[in-house]
Amino acid sequence: MSATPTIDVHAHAIFPQLGAAVARLDPEGLAAHQALEALRNGPESLQASGAMVGARMEQLTVLSRRLSDMDRTGIDVQVVSPSPSHYYPFLAAEAAVEVAQLANTAVRDLVAEAPDRLVGLGLIALQHPHLAVALLEHAVLECGLRGVEISSFAPDPAGGHPIDLSDERLEPFWARAVELDAVVFLHPFGCSLDERLDRFYLSNTVGQPAENAVALSQLIFSGVLDRHPDLVLIASHGGGYLPTYIGRSDHAWRARPEAKVPKNAPSTYLRMLYFDSLVHSAAGLAVLVDAVGADRVVLGSDYPFDMGTDDPLADLRGAGLDEATSDAIAGATALILRLGIES
Numbered sequence: 001m002s003a004t005p006t007i008d009v010h011a012h013a014i015f016p017q018l019g020a021a022v023a024r025l026d027p028e029g030l031a032a033h034q035a036l037e038a039l040r041n042g043p044e045s046l047q048a049s050g051a052m053v054g055a056r057m058e059q060l061t062v063l064s065r066r067l068s069d070m071d072r073t074g075i076d077v078q079v080v081s082p083s084p085s086h087y088y089p090f091l092a093a094e095a096a097v098e099v100a101q102l103a104n105t106a107v108r109d110l111v112a113e114a115p116d117r118l119v120g121l122g123l124i125a126l127q128h129p130h131l132a133v134a135l136l137e138h139a140v141l142e143c144g145l146r147g148v149e150i151s152s153f154a155p156d157p158a159g160g161h162p163i164d165l166s167d168e169r170l171e172p173f174w175a176r177a178v179e180l181d182a183v184v185f186l187h188p189f190g191c192s193l194d195e196r197l198d199r200f201y202l203s204n205t206v207g208q209p210a211e212n213a214v215a216l217s218q219l220i221f222s223g224v225l226d227r228h229p230d231l232v233l234i235a236s237h238g239g240g241y242l243p244t245y246i247g248r249s250d251h252a253w254r255a256r257p258e259a260k261v262p263k264n265a266p267s268t269y270l271r272m273l274y275f276d277s278l279v280h281s282a283a284g285l286a287v288l289v290d291a292v293g294a295d296r297v298v299l300g301s302d303y304p305f306d307m308g309t310d311d312p313l314a315d316l317r318g319a320g321l322d323e324a325t326s327d328a329i330a331g332a333t334a335l336i337l338r339l340g341i342e343s
Contacts, residue, residue, distance in 0.1 A: 004327065007075075009079040009234055010299075011078040011080050012060065012080065012082065012302070012303065014060040014086070015082065017106065026090070026092070039194060039198065040195065040203050041203045045203060048201075060304060066078070077116075078117065079121060080119070080120055080121070082103050082106075091125065093157075096128055097131060100124060103123045108145060121183065122138070122149070123149060126153075127163060132173035133176045135148070136176055136180065141180070147183030147232070149185040149186075151190070152165070152215035153165070171224075174227070177228075178228050182232070185233075188208050188212055190207070191207030191210060192211075193206075209241045211240065220269045223262055233273050235273060235275050237302075238276060238285075239273070239288070243275065243287075243291040249266035270292040270293075277298065282319040286321065297328070297333065299312050299334070300312065313330060
């Protein structure tokens with residue numbers, strides 16, 4: 001390993017035992033959830049995604065293959081989180097706790113097989129904000145994980161307004177994450193635009209960056225980041241559309257009284273967050289670095305899914321950034337996040 005390890009903060013694993021548990025605990029809820037996913041994605045994308053995941057199942061479940069791929073692409077350490085398909089936001093409270101804890105222990109066991117190469121993130125049940133602190137503590141204190149992965153929103157079990165990251169009931173979660181120095185990895189799954197994105201894979205290509213932008217805007221405009229300035233949050237997919245169009249948010253903050261909740265202009269808060277490098281173009285990465293700062297971007301691949309990159313370091317080298325910025329993105333900045341990785 002080099003003096004400064006290369007660190008991929010955005011990599012996933014699938015744990016078949018989670019799906020089996022959900023099928024046992026709530027088969028009707030699972031069927032309804034699958035129907036919603038079919039509505040959101042459309043039949044063509046659903047079929048293509050099924051084939052893609054099937055072809056990559058070894059990478060998602062077999063450690064030796066994961067390590068081999070890391071060696072091939074020069075990645076020293078992966079920060080592994082469960083596939084967002086494991087969120088299961090329809091589960092009732094008792095089942096949600098069981099499945100989230102099962103996910104946390106599964107990630108713990110995976111990391112334990114290669115502790116010098118893997119760092120783990122667990123799950124909470126975002127649809128049950130009152131359980132978020134206990135599940136965060138289970139992930140970090142009981143399972144030894146570095147933090148948790150969360151979606152951009154969750155349905156309200158009572159059928160009310162979806163639970164956004166600005167929800168007041170999540171305040172204890174943000175506070176406890178700061179106390180534990182835990183990393184929160186924002187990774188959307190599903191888009192509230194539903195069937196409007198059901199063709200051409202818009203559910204992912206437009207839906208994911210849109211959800212990132214909405215979730216980050218909820219955090220900024222609600223004052224969450226004012227109240228918890230030491231929160232360590234990494235946004236997947238480069239933060240979606242927000243960093244590159246933040247000027248409109250700044251204008252709204254100046255022009256609209258209802259947008260004046262945060263103390264400072266929204267662009268200020270981008271430099272309080274972290275963003276992965278997965279924006280799929282050299283020009284996009286340069287714009288992201290300019291918007292958020294060179295010390296706020298970390299390497300991300302979305303391993304091993306097809307909407308990620310098979311060689312994140314090659315993409316980084318091809319972006320034409322200066323050496324100091326490239327080195328920071330490749331691993332130096334992630335070290336600052338105290339991921340339990342030794343330089």
